[in-house]
Amino acid sequence: MKIGIIGLGKMGEALVSGLKNSGDSKSFVVYATTRSEESAKEASDKLGLAIHTDNRKLTSQADILLLCVKPHQAKAVLEKISPELTSRHLIISICAAVTTQQIVEWSGGKCAAIRAMPNTPCLIGQGMTVFSPGFQVKASQLAVAEKIFGTVGLTAVVEESLMDGVTGLSGCGPAYIYLIIEALSEAGVKVGLPRKVATLLAAQTLMGSAKMVLERGEHPAALKDEVTTPAGCTIDGLMALEDGKLRVTLIKAVLAATKRSKSLRG
Numbered sequence: 001m002k003i004g005i006i007g008l009g010k011m012g013e014a015l016v017s018g019l020k021n022s023g024d025s026k027s028f029v030v031y032a033t034t035r036s037e038e039s040a041k042e043a044s045d046k047l048g049l050a051i052h053t054d055n056r057k058l059t060s061q062a063d064i065l066l067l068c069v070k071p072h073q074a075k076a077v078l079e080k081i082s083p084e085l086t087s088r089h090l091i092i093s094i095c096a097a098v099t100t101q102q103i104v105e106w107s108g109g110k111c112a113a114i115r116a117m118p119n120t121p122c123l124i125g126q127g128m129t130v131f132s133p134g135f136q137v138k139a140s141q142l143a144v145a146e147k148i149f150g151t152v153g154l155t156a157v158v159e160e161s162l163m164d165g166v167t168g169l170s171g172c173g174p175a176y177i178y179l180i181i182e183a184l185s186e187a188g189v190k191v192g193l194p195r196k197v198a199t200l201l202a203a204q205t206l207m208g209s210a211k212m213v214l215e216r217g218e219h220p221a222a223l224k225d226e227v228t229t230p231a232g233c234t235i236d237g238l239m240a241l242e243d244g245k246l247r248v249t250l251i252k253a254v255l256a257a258t259k260r261s262k263s264l265r266g
């Protein structure tokens with residue numbers, strides 16, 4: 001599988017590491033570009049890949065193109081490579097708020113396009129990537145996208161009208177979670193724990209609880225009940241959280257980010 005990464009920045013690098021470290025690494029050949037010669041050299045030295053700045057050459061080298069530039073750069077890049085595109089190509093764009101219709105239009109309508117929303121834990125292979133396939137995408141092409149992004153975490157598919165919500169939840173979500181970890185760590189310090197221990201307790205508690213939800217497949221409320229002994233300590237903590245409106249605050253955070261994602265399209 002010949003993969004061309006257009007825009008080898010933070011997210012592009014995460015994908016290169018994932019593909020390199022996957023059990024299936026021999027089935028991927030990766031090519032990549034950046035905008036400047038300087039960053040191409042820097043990334044080449046760091047990743048041991050031949051990275052250049054010619055997107056048209058990259059398009060002729062690869063069959064699957066991962067568009068990883070900033071959203072406002074997507075149109076110019078796709079218009080530039082359009083003469084090299086053929087029906088053998090598949091474009092997978094991770095550009096926030098750029099629709100499959102825009103990708104198809106800007107690239108001249110010659111190939112299929114999938115919109116993807118990954119998140120930063122892809123950098124350590126624990127990402128969440130959500131896809132929305134354009135109308136001409138075949139099941140085999142979606143399977144290719146799942147295979148590539150499956151090397152850096154979990155994947156899911158939704159219809160495109162839900163992608164702003166995906167951005168608001170899993171795309172921006174790591175920032176909400178870091179805030180929660182930071183707050184729990186502060187709480188640990190307040191009750192006398194050393195900072196390092198408090199942060200470890202907060203982060204590992206969050207990770208273990210998240211794994212319980214994923215692995216047991218039970219409703220989070222049922223798992224919460226397991227921790228909550230009648231007249232015990234946890235119910236007092238939960239009461240304080242309800243009093244502070246934690247639930248509605250998190251819901252409002254996702255709504256605000258979803259609204260912002262929608263507004264980016266103007």
Ligand SMILES: NC(=O)c1ccc[n+]([C@@H]2O[C@H](COP(=O)([O-])OP(=O)(O)OC[C@H]3O[C@@H](n4cnc5c(N)ncnc54)[C@H](OP(=O)(O)O)[C@@H]3O)[C@@H](O)[C@H]2O)c1
Pocket residue numbers: 006007008009010011012033034035036037039040053055068069070071073077094095096117118119120171
């Ligand atoms: N970060 C996140 O949490 C996140 C989550 C989901 C989706 N995304 C999406 O991922 C995309 C990339 O984000 P990022 O954080 O990885 O950005 P980034 O680190 O700034 O990387 C952007 C890369 O694009 C390159 N580039 C710019 N114009 C180019 C061109 N004409 N040809 C080839 N390469 C070009 C840049 O090269 P130079 O360094 O030479 O300029 C840089 O390597 C964005 O569209 C964003 O919406 C990000």
